[in-house]
Amino acid sequence: MLVIEIGSGGQSLLTLAELNKYNIPPPPNGFDSEENNDVIMKFEDEQEAIDYSYELDSYANSIDNKSEEYRIVTAIVKSISDDEFVQNYIQD
Numbered sequence: 632m633l634v635i636e637i638g639s640g641g642q643s644l645l646t647l648a649e650l651n652k653y654n655i656p657p658p659p660n661g662f663d664s665e666e667n668n669d670v671i672m673k674f675e676d677e678q679e680a681i682d683y684s685y686e687l688d689s690y691a692n693s694i695d696n697k698s699e700e701y702r703i704v705t706a707i708v709k710s711i712s713d714d715e716f717v718q719n720y721i722q723d
Contacts, residue, residue, distance in 0.1 A: 633680055633717075637670040637710045645670050645706055653700040655707070656690055658683045672707075677720035684711040 637645050647664040650657075658680075660673040674680040684707075691704045711717055 633674040633677055633714075635672045635674070635680065635710055635714050635717075636665075637672070637706065645703060649699075649703060653703060655700070655703055656686065672711075677717050680711050680714070680717055681721070684708045 646668050647662055647670055650662050650670065655662075658672045658674060660675075663671040663673070665671060672680075672683075674683065687704050687708050691701055691708070694701050694704070
């Protein structure tokens with residue numbers, strides 16, 4: 632199981648409420664939240680996370696790139712690509 636956390640206090644200021652507001656396509660195991668409002672994504676493995684990021688990237692191409700929704704989608708994709716386990720998986 633791979634868990635990727637997006638801090639609500641970071642650059643993205645992303646919360647579960649925002650994800651629900653914009654109906655961002657969820658990962659296979661959905662989005663979850665911690666007590667500190669950080670968004671959690673759970674994947675079976677790194678490949679599933681990568682596949683989801685590709686799906687979101689395609690979705691981003693269908694929305695206005697100046698919208699709040701676009702900002703959220705790109706923050707999620709960045710969180711996945713910045714994850715050390717995903718990076719190690721890609722390099723192997």
